[in-house]
Amino acid sequence: MSERRNNKRPRHDNRRDEKPEKSAADSAAQDVGLLASKNPYMPMFLNFRAELDEHHDRRERVIKASRDVTAASKKMIFSLQRCRQLSAPLPPSVLSEVTNLHTIIQTQLLTISHDLSSGNTFRYRQITGGLQELIEALCFRHYLETGSLLTYTAAQKMIPEGIELTISDYVPGVFDFVGEVMRFAITMVALGGGEVEKVLKDLRGIRQGLEEFEEPGYKWYVGARDADKKIAVMRECVEKVEKAVAGKIIRGAEMPEGWVPDLTEVVEGGEGSIRGGTGGV
Amino acid sequence: MAEQVYSAIDQDIFATVTEQIEQDLVIRESIKEVLKNLDKQLKQISATLSRVHSVPPSEVPNLITKTQPIFEAAKSDLHELVEKTKPYPYYKYNGMWQREMQNLIFLILFETWLSRSYLPTTVPVNALATIEEVGARLSIPINLKTEDAFHLTIEEYLHAIISLVEELTRLMTNAVTQRDFKRPMLISTFVKDIHSAFQVLNLKNDGLRRRGDGLKYHVKRAEDIGYDLIVRNLVDMGVEEKAEEKAEEKAEEKAEEKAEEKAEDKMQE
Known part of the structure; x- marks a missing residue:
């Protein structure tokens, strides 16, 4: 302890502050000092320090990658929201953007696959944020292309080897995916699109499936802290589409061709212009 | 809408997921069972050792002797846990037993400290059992980095040391x-x-x-x-x-x- 303090003092006298990190030689000299101290536990603790530093570095890398994956996945979702057609190949412009982003994500995940290897996926669960957002994007893309829900097994195969996609990554991703489908459907209604009733049916199907997770024992897999909120938001999303479709049928009947229901609020959300957070309302 | 509007959402997708959750819950339940037993032993050891606060120093070796069979029982409970969790990644469930593990390590550290500083026969300088000694006593590996198996982590050991300091300050x-x-x-x-x-x-x-x-x-x-x-x-x-x-x-x-x-x-x- 005292060695450390003594080490620092002359450095502060130097007017030009050097890097806060100690140089290797510096810290080696300090370690020798600590080892020479009469404290019998010092060698063991110096060893622990090295191990813990390594652990924290790995953790930091995973957190960073998770953030990057989240950001790229969000961009992917924005691009996908520009699609207007269901069960059809993506428009070329969207496809190339999405493909690029997916490559970026794969690279990000590969850089940390070593940190997450041999069971460490569960040690550094900080990756879950990124994976959840990625699942949201992948589900949405899959839905736009095929009109069906991406299965857990299929999703697992889309994650680079060495990184495990757990149920508690997949399920929250699917929950948030409902929000994207809602935006897509509302836009469709606003533009007078025809397939919205099929989307509504699908949303109801997804809702029915996701409601299973309300069971007390299952909730933990939806979110350790925000399961209730996620479930509530998912329901709201489905109901919004139900209302939009009903509104279109009721008022649309007396309106001239090309009339668009007043849904400015939600539509703005649907365009993604004021969208914040994941699975927002 | 002439064409039928059907939902393409296959409910089996959710069934597959909940099935896996069910399996996971069964594993967690069985881990909890073992931990309950382990916890019982730990409470007993703790009750015995904490009498050190109220008995004269000459009684301490007796207390230590009394805890030995319970430590053995705790060790066998721990190995039941090791066997149970063998098929799964170590870090998948380790959060469940961290508390018990820290407590067990603490009790070993406490017992070692007491026996090294109360028994007249030995006068070693280091009253603290090293992480290697604790691992050897429990017959489990320490700080595994490349292999994915049950082990004692540095964090658990450090937490236990802090508990030891707390206990010893009270003993003072x-x-x-x-x-x-x-x-x-x-x-x-x-x-x-x-x-x-x-x-x-x-x-x-x-x-x-x-x-x-x-x-x-x-x-x-x-x-x-x-x-x-x-x-x-x-x-x-x-x-x-x-x-x-x-x-x-x-x-x-x-x-x-x-x-x-x-x-x-x-x-x-």
């Missing part, structure tokens, strides 16, 4: 009540060594950091008691343990000076 006060003045001096040295050893770690903002920050208060308490004893000449400075002499020289010199000053003051009066 209670030893004084037993007119045992040698123990507080041993503990004082120990607590100071552990505190300065913790200083070399770069802890992040987590539970370990919070608890580690609390160590300084224990050092303060240890110093206060040590000072009080020395000032009142309750510790015989001549017949000190080698261990103390080694690390305490400086602190004691200071205290001695103060004691002398006080004595002189008294004489002058």
Whole structure:
């Protein structure tokens, strides 16, 4: 302890502050000092320090990658929201953007696959944020292309080897995916699109499936802290589409061709212009 | 809408997921079972060892002997847990038993500390069982990095050391009540060594950091008691343990000076 303090003092006298990190030689000299101290536990603790530093570095890398994956996945979702057609190949412009982003994500995940290897996926669960957002994007893309829900097994195969996609990554991703489908459907209604009733049916199907997770024992897999909120938001999303479709049928009947229901609020959300957070309302 | 509008959402997708959750829940339940047994043993050991606070020093070896069969039982419970969790990644479920594991390690550290500093036969300098010693005692590996198997983590061990410091600081006060003045001096040295050893770690903002920050208060308490004893000449400075002499020289010199000053003051009066 005292060695450390003594080490620092002359450095502060130097007017030009050097890097806060100690140089290797510096810290080696300090370690020798600590080892020479009469404290019998010092060698063991110096060893622990090295191990813990390594652990924290790995953790930091995973957190960073998770953030990057989240950001790229969000961009992917924005691009996908520009699609207007269901069960059809993506428009070329969207496809190339999405493909690029997916490559970026794969690279990000590969850089940390070593940190997450041999069971460490569960040690550094900080990756879950990124994976959840990625699942949201992948589900949405899959839905736009095929009109069906991406299965857990299929999703697992889309994650680079060495990184495990757990149920508690997949399920929250699917929950948030409902929000994207809602935006897509509302836009469709606003533009007078025809397939919205099929989307509504699908949303109801997804809702029915996701409601299973309300069971007390299952909730933990939806979110350790925000399961209730996620479930509530998912329901709201489905109901919004139900209302939009009903509104279109009721008022649309007396309106001239090309009339668009007043849904400015939600539509703005649907365009993604004021969208914040994941699975927002 | 001539074409039928059907939902393409296959409910089996959800069934597959919930099925996996069910399997996971079964595993968790069975882990909890073992942990319940382990916890029972730990409580028993803890109850026995904590009598050290109220019995005379000569009784301590007896207490230690009494805990041995319970430690064995705890060890076999632990190995049942090891077997149960073998098929799964270690870190998948390790959060479930961290508390029990830390407690078990703490009790081993406490027992070792007591036996090394109360038994007349051995006088080693290091009263702290090293992480290797704890691992060997439990027959489980420590700090595995490349292999994915049950092991003792550094964090668990460090948490247990902090618990030991907390327990020993309490023992310091209670030893004084037993007119045992040698123990507080041993503990004082120990607590100071552990505190300065913790200083070399770069802890992040987590539970370990919070608890580690609390160590300084224990050092303060240890110093206060040590000072009080020395000032009142309750510790015989001549017949000190080698261990103390080694690390305490400086602190004691200071205290001695103060004691002398006080004595002189008294004489002058």
